[in-house]
Amino acid sequence: GENVEQHPSTLSVQEGDSAVIKCTYSDSASNYFPWYKQELGKGSQLIIDIRSNVGEKKDQRIAVTLNKTAKHFSLHITETQPEDSAVYFCAARTPYNTNAGKSTFGDGTTLTVKP
Amino acid sequence: EAQVTQNPRYLITVTGKKLTVTCSQNMNHEYMSWYRQDPGLGLRQIYYSMNVEVTDKGDVPEGYKVSRKEKRNFPLILESPSPNQTSLYFCASSLSGTGIGELFFGEGSRLTVL
Numbered sequence A: 001g002e003n004v005e006q007h008p009s010t011l012s013v014q015e016g017d018s019a020v021i022k023c024t025y026s027d028s029a030s031n032y033f034p035w036y037k038q039e040l041g042k043g044s045q046l047i048i049d050i051r052s053n054v055g056e057k058k059d060q061r062i063a064v065t066l067n068k069t070a071k072h073f074s075l076h077i078t079e080t081q082p083e084d085s086a087v088y089f090c091a092a093r094t095p096y097n098t099n100a101g102k103s104t105f106g107d108g109t110t111l112t113v114k115p
Numbered sequence B: 001e002a003q004v005t006q007n008p009r010y011l012i013t014v015t016g017k018k019l020t021v022t023c024s025q026n027m028n029h030e031y032m033s034w035y036r037q038d039p040g041l042g043l044r045q046i047y048y049s050m051n052v053e054v055t056d057k058g059d060v061p062e063g064y065k066v067s068r069k070e071k072r073n074f075p076l077i078l079e080s081p082s083p084n085q086t087s088l089y090f091c092a093s094s095l096s097g098t099g100i101g102e103l104f105f106g107e108g109s110r111l112t113v114l
Helices: none
Strands: A004-007 A010-014 A018-026 A032-038 A044-050 A056-059 A062-067 A072-077 A086-093 A101-107 A109-114 B004-006 B010-013 B019-025 B033-036 B042-050 B054-057 B075-080 B086-094 B109-113
Touching: A004 B004, A010 A018, A010 B086, A018 A109, A032 A062, A044 A056, A044 A062, A072 A086, A086 B042, A101 B042, A109 B004, B010 B019, B019 B033, B019 B086, B019 B109
Parallel strands: A010 A109, B010 B109
Antiparallel strands: A004 A018, A018 A072, A032 A044, A032 A086, A056 A062, A062 A072, A086 A101, A086 A109, B004 B019, B019 B075, B033 B042, B033 B086, B042 B054, B086 B109
16 A cells, blocks of 8 residues: 655744655555645644646645655745644545545654744 | 534543544535544544445554444444554545545544543
8 A cells, every 4th residue: 555754753943944844655656645734733734735747836835846756745835934833744645446535644744933 | 614523522431431433524525534643653544435325444444433324424433442542533524535635624532541
């Protein structure tokens, strides 16, 4: 099955700096890669996603890049703010019929933005 | 308001005492799923459902049961809870039955089994 590795597990940056979180996946057939943000005591919320036919997607301060050859995708947050502090999860989804409903998540990255 | 509602949010129970964690969504979503979150292990999928009466195992289904009799509800049943099921549980739903697209998560249910 799919295996997703996420790095780093913790990341601390100064307000205004950029943050980058990277995920690698094992199944070259995976075709959907979302990123979720989990704030303390809350459920995760989708912040950005990318499909396998696209190399990069941007939404204001957040961007995701996908390298299908190397099987990795990264989350980039620019001009970080204290409210960006949260746990971030990446995920990969495979299109196989027998596993059509499965999504595999990374272990999460705890991002701390210092004022 | 569109949401996924889980109950209870917090529960302390004892080994072997059957319990059910309810999950309900009001968005008419086809797909629903349960995850457990443990320190350093991220979100691991327990069971998922692509439609009413269709359920399938995720990566860690042992010790759990689910049912999908109605589109909006997807309860997680622990027939005989054990301490290794102490965890934070999340229910999620998605519009598409394939699970592609945004997952909407509940706020989580923290379960402690003594």
